[in-house]
Amino acid sequence: xxxxxxxxxxxxxxxxxxxxxxxxxxxxxxxxxxxxxxxxxxxxxxxxxxxxxxxxxxxxxxxxxxxxxxxxxxxxxxxxxxxxxxxxxxxxxxxxxxxxxxxxxxxxxxxxxxxxxxxxxxxxxxxxxxxxxxxxxxxxxxxxxxxxxxxxxxxxxxxxxxxxxxxxxxxxxxxxxxxxxxxxxxxxxxxxxxxxxxxxxxxxxxxxxxxxxxxxxxxxxxxxxxxxxxxxxxxxxxxxxxxxxxxxxxxxxxxxxxxxxxxxxxxxxxxxxxxxxxxxxxxxxxxxxxxxxxxxxxxxxxxxxxxxxxxxxxxxxxxxxxxxxxxxxxxxxxxxxxxxxxxxxxxxxxxxxxxxxxxxxxxxxxxxxxxxxxxxxxxxxxxxxxxxxxxxxxxxxxxxxxxxxxxxxxxxxxxxxxxxxxxxxxxxxxxxxxxxxxxxxxxxxxxxxxxxxxxxxxxxxxxxxxxxxxxxxx
DNA sequence: ATGTGC
Numbered sequence: 001x002x003x004x005x006x007x008x009x010x011x012x013x014x015x016x017x018x019x020x021x022x023x024x025x026x027x028x029x030x031x032x033x034x035x036x037x038x039x040x041x042x043x044x045x046x047x048x049x050x051x052x053x054x055x056x057x058x059x060x061x062x063x064x065x066x067x068x069x070x071x072x073x074x075x076x077x078x079x080x081x082x083x084x085x086x087x088x089x090x091x092x093x094x095x096x097x098x099x100x101x102x103x104x105x106x107x108x109x110x111x112x113x114x115x116x117x118x119x120x121x122x123x124x125x126x127x128x129x130x131x132x133x134x135x136x137x138x139x140x141x142x143x144x145x146x147x148x149x150x151x152x153x154x155x156x157x158x159x160x161x162x163x164x165x166x167x168x169x170x171x172x173x174x175x176x177x178x179x180x181x182x183x184x185x186x187x188x189x190x191x192x193x194x195x196x197x198x199x200x201x202x203x204x205x206x207x208x209x210x211x212x213x214x215x216x217x218x219x220x221x222x223x224x225x226x227x228x229x230x231x232x233x234x235x236x237x238x239x240x241x242x243x244x245x246x247x248x249x250x251x252x253x254x255x256x257x258x259x260x261x262x263x264x265x266x267x268x269x270x271x272x273x274x275x276x277x278x279x280x281x282x283x284x285x286x287x288x289x290x291x292x293x294x295x296x297x298x299x300x301x302x303x304x305x306x307x308x309x310x311x312x313x314x315x316x317x318x319x320x321x322x323x324x325x326x327x328x329x330x331x332x333x334x335x336x337x338x339x340x341x342x343x344x345x346x347x348x349x350x351x352x353x354x355x356x357x358x359x360x361x362x363x364x365x366x367x368x369x370x371x372x373x374x375x376x377x378x379x380x381x382x383x384x385x386x387x388x389x390x391x392x393x394x395x396x397x398x399x400x401x402x403x404x405x406x407x408x409x410x411x412x413x414x415x416x417x418x419x420x421x422x423x424x425x426x427x428x429x430x431x432x433x434x435x436x437x438x439x440x441x442x443x444x445x446x447x448x449x450x451x452x453x454x455x456x457x458x459x460x461x462x463x464x465x466x467x468x469x470x471x472x473x474x
Numbered sequence: 475a476t477g478t479g480c
Contacts, residue, residue, distance in 0.1 A: 084475085107475040218477075225475055266476045347475090474477090 005043065008051055017058050024457070028058040036062045039074035042457050044449035048403060053081050056088040059289035066281050067295040069098030072355060075393045077362045078450045079401030085273060086290035089361040090401065092393045096355035098293040099300050101276050103358040104349055106269030108307055109314035110260030111345035112372035113322055114383065117329060117338040119253045121233050121469065127332050128470065132429055134331070138324040139222055139229065139472055140431050148214045157204050160196020160312035161319055162188055184319070191315060191343040192364065199309030205267045220320035222474040223259050226399065226439060229321055230256045232381065232466040239463045242385055246341050246370065254466050255338065256381055257321050258374050260347065261314035268310040272303050304349060311348055318343055341383070342370035346398040357393060365389070365396040371460050373451060376400050376444030378426040380467055382451055384460040392459045400447040406438045430473040439473060
């Protein structure tokens with residue numbers, strides 16, 4: 001056990017948390033909750049963890065609904081940290097007969113997308129400024145008011161990327177030039193779940209379901225917080241065979257996209273956390289953890305359909321962010337290919353062993369599945385492959401995890417010099433100067449120990465490392 | 475997380 005962590009865990013034990021360490025994993029459980037499973041977490045050495053995150057984890061495992069259903073297991077990723085719906089980010093929740101809207105929250109189908117291109121760093125940097133100007137136009141000023149047919153919008157919300165493709169006869173919104181729809185179609189196989197779940201337009205904001213043309217779809221926008229679009233270099237390849245099969249080679253340029261379902265996810269997430277509160281049985285006190293499950297069979301399936309609707313939107317949002325980038329590359333560099341490596345959600349509820357698995361900021365890591373773990377700004381990102389570790393609930397971390405809050409950096413008397421924030425040498429393009437500070441390297445924990453711990457535990461293996469060249473932040 | 479909201 002680590003001394004600092006040891007002190008924290010002793011303090012938690014005094015306030016009623018049962019804490020154990022089996023030489024590999026830490027586990028926590030609310031005192032007197034022997035009926036519920038302990039929540040397990042893998043922690044790298046010397047990584048700061050907040051007590052609040054442990055408390056949230058223990059409460060999640062202790063969750064019950066008077067009408068039935070059960071929590072089968074709770075596991076947290078090594079980068080877990082407190083979340084504001086009462087569920088820690090990095091929580092993986094396996095349930096049967098109940099689901100928890102707050103275990104996903106509002107950032108539904110937040111996820112990662114990775115492309116590679118056979119273009120040298122030198123060739124790219126020679127046209128860096130022109131590239132930045134065009135991408136700023138697309139990402140920061142471009143696509144918000146671009147119209148989308150309501151048939152395409154409905155097909156998207158119902159069936160995801162595949163449905164949208166069938167209804168998209170012309171070029172996708174806002175994209176300069178023609179998109180290669182047959183290429184997009186072929187790439188659907190490299191999107192987790194084929195880029196579509198069974199959704200329904202009625203769960204989307206009303207502006208989407210109105211007859212006629214959707215003028216304000218908000219697609220192809222990065223979003224805030226830790227979301228970004230980054231140009232990278234494939235720095236090192238560890239697993240040559242697998243990298244080759246995935247089209248990844250050392251020295252290539254890479255494009256990594258971290259974004260989600262924007263306003264649609266917020267719309268669904270807020271509505272369903274409220275609905276769970278209203279559906280809580282009368283006469284039973286609301287749990288003070290603030291974590292509210294749904295147990296009614298019909299409400300469960302309605303929630304999952306609503307979540308799927310937002311998820312479908314997020315899949316297309318990432319696809320279009322990539323498409324704008326790919327088309328800008330073609331404009332500047334000629335006929336350069338930038339094939340999709342993989343697109344994977346890390347904030348989604350999916351079926352699992354006859355129940356449900358809610359990953360809140362955790363990347364699926366089933367056997368042979370591509371796992372994309374982004375570093376924070378300025379840091380290395382990782383392309384990994386899942387090992388299907390059952391004890392980890394087939395899940396890996398989705399980043400390094402926040403070390404300091406946005407507030408503590410934006411105010412709180414922080415040292416705002418680039419050197420103190422770790423921003424020296426970081427090329428970050430943003431319209432809001434405060435983003436650079438809030439998301440600066442100093443705001444995050446180091447990624448390497450988080451990745452190493454998961455490799456040692458047999459959760460993932462390294463395929464390639466990617467180093468940042470240029471980051472876009474909204 | 476949220477074309478954040480104070």
